[in-house]
Amino acid sequence: MFAAIYPxxxxxxxxxxxxxxxxxxxxxxxxxxxxxxxxDTGWAALVVELGAGPAAALSLARRVRDAGxxxxxxxxxxADVPHLEAGSYDDFIVxxxxxxxxxxxxxxxxxxxxxxxxxxxxxxxxxxxxxxxYQARLGAVPxxxxxxxxxxxxxxATHPARxxxxxxxxxxxxxxDYFGGARTVDVHVRRxxxxxGEERASWIATVRSVGYRFG
Numbered sequence: 001m002f003a004a005i006y007p008x009x010x011x012x013x014x015x016x017x018x019x020x021x022x023x024x025x026x027x028x029x030x031x032x033x034x035x036x037x038x039x040d041t042g043w044a045a046l047v048v049e050l051g052a053g054p055a056a057a058l059s060l061a062r063r064v065r066d067a068g069x070x071x072x073x074x075x076x077x078x079a080d081v082p083h084l085e086a087g088s089y090d091d092f093i094v095x096x097x098x099x100x101x102x103x104x105x106x107x108x109x110x111x112x113x114x115x116x117x118x119x120x121x122x123x124x125x126x127x128x129x130x131x132x133x134y135q136a137r138l139g140a141v142p143x144x145x146x147x148x149x150x151x152x153x154x155x156x157a158t159h160p161a162r163x164x165x166x167x168x169x170x171x172x173x174x175x176x177d178y179f180g181g182a183r184t185v186d187v188h189v190r191r192x193x194x195x196x197g198e199e200r201a202s203w204i205a206t207v208r209s210v211g212y213r214f215g
Contacts, residue, residue: 001110002039004028004046004070006060007053013097014049014075021103031063034070043070044110048089050076062088071109075102081175094175101172107131124157124203124215127196143195148174152188156204160215163207185212 003023005015010027018025023044028034034046046064050057054076061072065088074084074092081094091105111120111132122129128137134150136143145153155173164172166182174184189212193201205213 001044002026002041003044003106004034004037006034006046006048006057007051010047010049010075011051013095014047017097017099017102018047018106020099021106023106031060031067031069034064035067038070045090045106046070046072047106048072048074050074050080054080058085058088065089073105073109092175101175122154122157124160125200127153127157127200129154129157138196138200145192145195149188149192149195152185153192156212156214161213163210163213165211169211 001023003018003025004027005018005025006028008027008029015025025047026037026039028037028046034043046061046069048057048061057074061074062085064070065072071090072088074089075097076084076092076094078094081092084092090109093102093105108131120130120132122131126139129150130136131154134147136145136150136153152169152173155169166185169185170182189204193204196203203214207213
């Protein structure tokens with residue numbers, strides 16, 4: 001699988017993390033190169049590192065998306081997150097880069113291009129999550145979840161039994177210090193419990209003074 005990466009000389013941390021995720025990278029200097037250098041099998045994603053020139057990087061990302069190019073993953077500093085422009089990217093990751101998180105985010109983006117990167121179904125008891133279509137079911141009954149409710153439930157279902165603090169959930173699920181802080185996690189947990197129903201609400205257990213445990 002191929003991933004385009006910008007700028008042509010990205011940081012060593014980003015390059016090694018993308019390679020460790022199983023992607024062969026091709027450096028590009030501009031938006032035109034994304035299309036000119038696209039392999040026969042297509043790009044899984046375009047990884048754009050904002051770095052010292054965030055305006056130019058965001059402009060490139062926007063042009064690629066507007067032209068119907070591959071999904072765009074931004075790699076950015078935490079302080080830049082509030083300034084990211086909607087419509088210029090599909091997902092982002094904050095530095096320092098966590099290779100496992102980067103691999104997961106690239107996998108989700110690659111899934112939207114039709115690449116098969118392994119199992120796409122996560123199950124917990126009678127809960128089923130389809131990672132490719134973002135659908136969730138309890139038995140035969142579909143769950144109507146928002147994007148972040150789905151992401152939080154997916155994270156819980158793939159990390160059962162362990163206790164997670166609110167700060168860890170913000171970092172691992174939201175990817176940055178979301179406006180509203182820990183209360184954001186509590187609100188989403190409350191909504192998930194309501195949608196799971198009375199019999200399954202206990203799947204998400206509150207651990208006093210710490211956070212939450214699933215399972």
